Amino acid sequence: MSFRHTGLILALAASAWGQGELWTPKAGPKPQLNGPAVYGARPGHPFLYRIPCTGQRPMSFSAKGMPAGWKLDAATGIISGTVPDKTGPVEIVFEARNSAGKDRRNFRLEVGDQLSLTPQMGWNHWYTHYERVTDKTIRNAADAMVASGMADYGYYYVSIDDCWMVKPGSTDLELGGPARDSAGRILMNKRFPDMKALTDFIHAKGLKAGTYTSPGPKTCAGFEGAYQHEEMDARTFAEWGFDLLKYDWCSYRNVDKDTSDAARQKPYKMMGDLLKKQPRDIVMNLCQYGMNNVSSWGAAVGGQSWRTTGDLGLEKDTRLPGFYSIAFKNMVLDKYAGPGAWNDPDYILIGWYGDPRTTYVPQKAKFTAHEQYSYMSLWSLMASPLFFSGDMEKLDEFTLNVLCNREIIAINQDPLGKQARVVRKTENELVLAKPLAGGGLAVGLFNLSDAAAPVEATFADLGLAGSVAVRDAWRYKDLGKAQSKLRAELAARSVAVYRITGR
Numbered sequence: 001m002s003f004r005h006t007g008l009i010l011a012l013a014a015s016a017w018g019q020g021e022l023w024t025p026k027a028g029p030k031p032q033l034n035g036p037a038v039y040g041a042r043p044g045h046p047f048l049y050r051i052p053c054t055g056q057r058p059m060s061f062s063a064k065g066m067p068a069g070w071k072l073d074a075a076t077g078i079i080s081g082t083v084p085d086k087t088g089p090v091e092i093v094f095e096a097r098n099s100a101g102k103d104r105r106n107f108r109l110e111v112g113d114q115l116s117l118t119p120q121m122g123w124n125h126w127y128t129h130y131e132r133v134t135d136k137t138i139r140n141a142a143d144a145m146v147a148s149g150m151a152d153y154g155y156y157y158v159s160i161d162d163c164w165m166v167k168p169g170s171t172d173l174e175l176g177g178p179a180r181d182s183a184g185r186i187l188m189n190k191r192f193p194d195m196k197a198l199t200d201f202i203h204a205k206g207l208k209a210g211t212y213t214s215p216g217p218k219t220c221a222g223f224e225g226a227y228q229h230e231e232m233d234a235r236t237f238a239e240w241g242f243d244l245l246k247y248d249w250c251s252y253r254n255v256d257k258d259t260s261d262a263a264r265q266k267p268y269k270m271m272g273d274l275l276k277k278q279p280r281d282i283v284m285n286l287c288q289y290g291m292n293n294v295s296s297w298g299a300a301v302g303g304q305s306w307r308t309t310g311d312l313g314l315e316k317d318t319r320l321p322g323f324y325s326i327a328f329k330n331m332v333l334d335k336y337a338g339p340g341a342w343n344d345p346d347y348i349l350i351g352w353y354g355d356p357r358t359t360y361v362p363q364k365a366k367f368t369a370h371e372q373y374s375y376m377s378l379w380s381l382m383a384s385p386l387f388f389s390g391d392m393e394k395l396d397e398f399t400l401n402v403l404c405n406r407e408i409i410a411i412n413q414d415p416l417g418k419q420a421r422v423v424r425k426t427e428n429e430l431v432l433a434k435p436l437a438g439g440g441l442a443v444g445l446f447n448l449s450d451a452a453a454p455v456e457a458t459f460a461d462l463g464l465a466g467s468v469a470v471r472d473a474w475r476y477k478d479l480g481k482a483q484s485k486l487r488a489e490l491a492a493r494s495v496a497v498y499r500i501t502g503r
């Protein structure tokens with residue numbers, strides 16, 4: 001069957017897709033291992049990893065080639081231990097078995113200085129709970145990450161954003177009070193009784209914990225920041241057991257009005273150096289909205305990812321929902337991305353989330369199904385961190401279908417670590433192409449118009465030649481061979497993501 005012919009069949013299917021149509025095929029009962037093929041960790045630090053795997057439980061996990069002293073819980077697939085002291089690669093093979101079958105997957109631990117060799121994946125509380133966040137909402141999110149199956153697809157950070165600290169001057173009995181103890185150590189507000197107990201709870205599931213602060217005296221929401229307490233706060237975050245810090249500019253603008261690159265880098269370099277000194281791996285996510293072309297220096301100051309734009313939730317909708325314009329700004333920064341260095345266009349806002357332009361109260365996303373699949377496709381092709389920020393307690397089948405597609409996630413997590421390049425962008429069309437390890441290519445064809453339309457990319461545009469094999473990543477379907485061009489008939493604001501091999 002020629003690919004053009006397949007394109008016509010897709011055309012018929014496309015016109016019938018409506019809101020709620022599920023593209024991702026259901027995972028079967030057999031074990032299917034997911035997760036990155038490469039993973040960076042620093043020598044001598046604690047190691048924790050939950051092997052992501054779909055399939056029927058009970059399941060039994062095993063691994064070959066694990067460093068001495070590592071423990072693997074056969075029933076849960078949770079590995080814990082200490083990263084070896086010797087730098088360099090450690091080749092491990094994971095295996096999962098159940099009554100329906102077995103699966104194997106290679107995992108290369110790269111012991112060295114680099115973290116986040118593939119984009120981070122997880123959940124962040126901001127767009128659902130805002131200032132309302134509590135210990136309980138975070139625990140519920142961790143529970144839901146496992147119960148919903150998200151963890152089986154590789155989501156693992158459970159991140160607290162702003163508002164866990166004290167809000168100086170607040171008359172709210174839960175939020176107010178002294179911000180630090182007599183030694184200057186930061187205190188939580190009353191909604192967080194015990195941070196260490198909370199990260200223990202998250203870690204017991206094999207997941208990781210993220211936290212947040214600002215280099216300024218106050219966070220964006222007016223809570224206690226790290227200014228002049230950086231060293232103690234970095235140490236405290238490590239002692240509490242955090243694995244990620246989002247460091248948000250906010251009131252630092254009042255501390256230093258100098259807009260030079262050096263001044264803008266200074267607080268991040270300071271925190272980056274402090275985090276590196278801690279006895280555990282803590283990933284740093286810079287949040288300063290893209291100032292001074294942060295993509296060109298975020299890695300040099302110790303960051304593993306950096307926000308490239310303002311808040312996605314505040315972005316104005318034009319003809320297109322705001323996530324598109326955020327993506328348009330982020331997608332031209334592809335040359336700066338690579339293993340351990342990711343452009344971050346902010347979170348994935350689908351499912352139920354609170355709109356910060358209106359009430360902050362979670363509501364069902366107003367995008368069409370096609371737009372939501374497009375959103376996830378953009379983030380995957382851009383090698384963006386995949387952080388869902390909708391309500392973990394209201395995950396419906398459709399939202400999970402968008403978030404949990406193993407082949408789309410594999411494109412995002414591809415070990416080559418390239419961000420897609422823009423092949424074509426017009427008013428009505430977008431074509432992105434992301435080189436993959438092993439010589440493959442992931443191509444996204446996006447229809448940005450308000451009506452159904454075909455979107456094409458020629459082999460010349462894509463750097464392809466001859467005849468290549470094409471697979472529809474969203475539907476896990478081989479489409480046959482293509483020569484000379486790729487083409488998809490797409491509903492309004494829909495997308496096709498093709499994985500090309502044999503080029």
Ligand code: GAL
Binds near residue numbers: 219
């Ligand atoms: C903003 C940041 C958001 C969120 C918020 C918290 O500056 O971009 O992602 O963290 O602060 O107050």
